[in-house]
Amino acid sequence: MSEVDHSWHPVRLLDDGRKLASAACIVFLVSLFLPWYGKSFVPTGTTTFVKTNISAFGAFTWVEAALLLVDASVLGLLYLRSTGRRVELPAGDGTMIAIAGGWMVVLLLVRVFDKPTATGGAAATVGLQWGLLLAMAAAGAIVAAGVATRAIERATKAAAPAARQPDPSAG
Numbered sequence: 001m002s003e004v005d006h007s008w009h010p011v012r013l014l015d016d017g018r019k020l021a022s023a024a025c026i027v028f029l030v031s032l033f034l035p036w037y038g039k040s041f042v043p044t045g046t047t048t049f050v051k052t053n054i055s056a057f058g059a060f061t062w063v064e065a066a067l068l069l070v071d072a073s074v075l076g077l078l079y080l081r082s083t084g085r086r087v088e089l090p091a092g093d094g095t096m097i098a099i100a101g102g103w104m105v106v107l108l109l110v111r112v113f114d115k116p117t118a119t120g121g122a123a124a125t126v127g128l129q130w131g132l133l134l135a136m137a138a139a140g141a142i143v144a145a146g147v148a149t150r151a152i153e154r155a156t157k158a159a160a161p162a163a164r165q166p167d168p169s170a171g
Contacts, residue, residue, distance in 0.1 A: 003073075003148075005155045006109050008039075009026070012088045013124075015148075015149060016147035016148065016152075016154055017094060017097075017120070017149030017150075017151075017153045018042070018078055018081060018082075018093070018097075018145070018149055019143060019148075020144065020145035020148065021074060021078060021097050021101075021142055021146065021149065022078045022143035023141075024101075024138045024139075024141035024142045024145055025071050025074050025138070025142065026075075027034070027076070027134065027137075027138040027141070028067075028071050028104070028138035028139065028142070029071060029136055030133040030134075031056070031131050031132075031138060032055065032056040032057060032068075032131075032135070032137040033055055033057070033131075034129075034130070034131030034134060035053035035054065035055060035129035035130065035131045036054060036055055036056050036058075036059065036060075036111070036128070036129055036131045036132040036135070037053070037054040037059060037115060037116060037126050037127065037128060037129055037132070038051060038052070038053055038126070038127045038128070038129045039051070039052050039118060039124065039125070039126050039127075040124070040125050040127070041124035041125070042124075051142075053129060054116060054126075055130075056131070056132075056135070057132065058116075059115075059116040063107050063110055063111050064111075066107055067104055067107050067108070067135075070088070070100050070103055070104055070107075071104070073100065074097055074100050074101075074142065077089075077096070077097070078089065081093065082150075084139075084150065089110060091154045092098055092150060093149055093153065094146050094147065094148070094149030094150025094151070094152070094153050095146065095150055096146070097142060097145055097146030097149055098142075098143050098146025098147050098149075098150060099146070100142065100144055100146070101139050101140070101141075101142030101143035101144075101145070101147075102143055104139035105136065105140060105143065106137050108135055108139055110113065111132065112132070115127075115128070141151065
């Protein structure tokens with residue numbers, strides 16, 4: 001009985017789609033610390049605007065918790081695949097990664113329209129910042145990585161039966 005090497009070797013990730021997915025997941029995690037919202041307000045008793053940036057953790061809700069859970073799940077799946085561990089999924093890796101990325105896009109769109117409340121004065125406003133755009137791009141890259149992985153899985157599955165058939169000219 002052979003033992004499976006459970007050490008993590010990122011270079012051994014099975015295909016380019018999974019490499020893209022892991023990179024996109026890491027970029028998404030980094031985007032959580034970047035400014036997602038910009039808040040402008042006039043403090044009471046003054047006449048000048050004050051501008052502050054709010055990261056995803058500064059406006060943490062159930063949406064960000066769900067985004068973290070989905071991102072961690074994809075990273076966990078990719079870690080298990082890179083170590084050669086077997087994981088049973090209802091569909092292939094590519095399909096599951098694409099669905100996860102699509103769900104992340106939907107959740108990010110919720111945050112685009114459900115911005116944090118503006119407090120701090122009568123003229124307080126909250127706008128979107130570039131960190132949220134980076135998070136959207138990372139979620140889109142996760143979808144693309146899932147589609148690429150699915151295509152690789154289908155091509156591998158289609159090539160497997162052809163490799164098992166005997167060559168009729170070799171007889």
